[in-house]
Ligand SMILES: O=C(O)CCC(=O)C(=O)O
């Protein structure tokens with residue numbers, strides 16, 4: 602019972618979600634329906650728009666490569682990152698590092714955020730961007746269950762550029778799901794997904810071009826660095 606209630610509060614019923622008016626109808630595909638809710642929208646952004654947004658965002662001056670602490674070892678993050686948020690003092694902590702808000706949301710991020718919020722029916726207050734310059738860059742298996750996130754709020758990930766795999770692995774059951782994250786797509790992780798599943802962007806040695814993901818989150822307003 603609790604599980605179901607949780608799913609419903611984090612992703613509003615499909616019928617109540619607004620259509621993004623200037624795009625062709627975007628119907629989600631259910632990716633995970635067990636122990637969580639993951640939905641994939643293949644085309645949040647038309648190709649021309651996502652190409653433009655990719656080239657705008659890749660040129661941001663804020664990209665940086667933090668040192669992460671993973672299993673007690675410190676190593677440079679295997680992709681570049683930067684973050685933007687509603688409140689300049691709100692931070693997001695993960696893997697022993699702190700993502701600070703770099704500046705106000707760039708125009709391209711606002712454009713994407715507005716579309717995501719209309720479609721998902723949730724107001725996000727933080728966006729962590731990842732830039733994987735080629736298939737050697739990756740994100741290891743993890744759950745986004747950090748204390749600084751509002752519990753139960755969904756995470757929405759928009760992909761720009763080269764398509765990459767996103768692999769889900771259940772923490773207890775023998776279940777795996779692979780999603781190809783296409784240019785201009787949106788993936789929404791809601792409900793209990795972070796409790797029961799890990800996800801990763803694996804290395805793909807043959808990929809020699811870049812991908813940017815924008816991960817929209819709801820961070821607790823009290824999680825701050827003054
Ligand atoms: O690049 C992606 O699509 C996923 C990134 C991710 O899982 C994260 O930033 O927590």
Ligand SMILES: [Fe+2]
Pocket residue numbers: 743744745800
């Ligand atoms: Fe993640």
